[in-house]
Amino acid sequence: MKRFGAIIVVFLFFIRPVSGQGSVSLQTGKDQESVDLLVRYLKIDTSNPPGNEIGAAQFFGEIFAKEGIEYRILESAPGRGNIWARVRGDGSKRPVILLNHLDVVPAYSDAWTSPPFGAIERDGFIVGRGALDMKSLAIAQLMVMLRVKRERVALSRDLIFLGTADEEAGGRQGAEWMVTRFPELLGGAEYLLNEGGGNLVQSDGRVLAIGLSTVEKTPAWLRLTANGTPGHASVPRQDSAVNRLVKALDRLIRWSPPLKVTTAVDQYYQSLAPLFGPQDSHRYRSIRRELEAPDFRQMLDSDPAAKALFQNTISVTMLEGSNKINVIPPFASARVDCRLLPGEKVDLWIREVAAIIGDERISIEPILSFEAVASPVESQMTEMLREVIGRRYPGAIVTFPVTLGFTDSHYFRRLGVKSYGFSPFIAPPQMLGDGFHGNDERIGRQVFVDGVEIMYQLLEPLIGRH
Numbered sequence: 001m002k003r004f005g006a007i008i009v010v011f012l013f014f015i016r017p018v019s020g021q022g023s024v025s026l027q028t029g030k031d032q033e034s035v036d037l038l039v040r041y042l043k044i045d046t047s048n049p050p051g052n053e054i055g056a057a058q059f060f061g062e063i064f065a066k067e068g069i070e071y072r073i074l075e076s077a078p079g080r081g082n083i084w085a086r087v088r089g090d091g092s093k094r095p096v097i098l099l100n101h102l103d104v105v106p107a108y109s110d111a112w113t114s115p116p117f118g119a120i121e122r123d124g125f126i127v128g129r130g131a132l133d134m135k136s137l138a139i140a141q142l143m144v145m146l147r148v149k150r151e152r153v154a155l156s157r158d159l160i161f162l163g164t165a166d167e168e169a170g171g172r173q174g175a176e177w178m179v180t181r182f183p184e185l186l187g188g189a190e191y192l193l194n195e196g197g198g199n200l201v202q203s204d205g206r207v208l209a210i211g212l213s214t215v216e217k218t219p220a221w222l223r224l225t226a227n228g229t230p231g232h233a234s235v236p237r238q239d240s241a242v243n244r245l246v247k248a249l250d251r252l253i254r255w256s257p258p259l260k261v262t263t264a265v266d267q268y269y270q271s272l273a274p275l276f277g278p279q280d281s282h283r284y285r286s287i288r289r290e291l292e293a294p295d296f297r298q299m300l301d302s303d304p305a306a307k308a309l310f311q312n313t314i315s316v317t318m319l320e321g322s323n324k325i326n327v328i329p330p331f332a333s334a335r336v337d338c339r340l341l342p343g344e345k346v347d348l349w350i351r352e353v354a355a356i357i358g359d360e361r362i363s364i365e366p367i368l369s370f371e372a373v374a375s376p377v378e379s380q381m382t383e384m385l386r387e388v389i390g391r392r393y394p395g396a397i398v399t400f401p402v403t404l405g406f407t408d409s410h411y412f413r414r415l416g417v418k419s420y421g422f423s424p425f426i427a428p429p430q431m432l433g434d435g436f437h438g439n440d441e442r443i444g445r446q447v448f449v450d451g452v453e454i455m456y457q458l459l460e461p462l463i464g465r466h
């Protein structure tokens, strides 16, 4: 690893898996089955908008029906399918939920070298929208369900598979709808595994760290609206809606919210410390003090992703004014994507934003926001992961990244379900294509097959009756 200053490890969304170490003992038949299922699944277009996840829910439903696994398909709106399935345990422990989202972000086929929903295999990769985010992980979860059912594994807990609609747009028609309308289907779960985490693997395949994410930054998406007297643009008005909105946004983007170290970020840096030599690891262990150091601040200024771990952020993304060049409109509005550190309160944040803007005639309205809830960094899940990782990748450590993006996990954390983001696809970045939401989204075939096995190895001790 490089020197401390340059080495803040930030996981924008989820992390990257790579393969290379450890031995895999899967039978070829099973490997082929999981690859075939992934290819079939990737061909189902669930671009959100509009989502149309019902095709994906039916795909899983048919498999569960054939295997004799109890399942339900639930539609939150026409075409917005969710899928739930369960393999029963003896009830001595509370259930584990395997959570995945059925939708994907849109793909602009002109920028792809093969059709985004063609799901082709090429040069050792499986290519298609969702290959990383997160249809591959959904198939790994599915394979755990099939394996425990087929092998009649004695379970101490129910194993619940939950595929939801609408995650890429915030989850209102998916995870939120499911937990609100059908809380009984969650069975009072103790644990949940979802996308997230993030692994640190060198390009030569050496695995340094496996990420288990316990908390995410949370959105505070705001709409700012200015009203004013409309008129003809040939008679300028200093206090027009557009002018006041522009001035407000200017004040907002010039502002740098205060830097702070939250408990979650402190824990993350503590967990990274073993990767470094004595001097740097000492700095990682005392990140609160480090934040006061000028060279550290300088480093943050040159690395927006690292800096975002230490402050609430503001991105102005959408603007609306007149639809005619010569008309001063009666209102102008902007949408602002703010992301808050774990522990921050949305209403306090809105007050801070209002104070910076300093124009009472501009209304600030939240579009999407929720509080961050963290799951404990130490739990049986963490122990299991350390054990599995220790066996497969000696020397690798488990870290607790704070992700800058958000997933559906918050809907479950707030119910007290210990929810973790983890990717079993442990491989160097080059085996994970251009990453989440990228063009030619892809995953190495072997990385995927290994990940399917790792997922089972991680879960088996947690769910099995030993």
Ligand SMILES: [Zn+2]
Residues within 6 Å of the ligand: 101, 133, 134, 167, 195
């Ligand atoms: Zn995702």
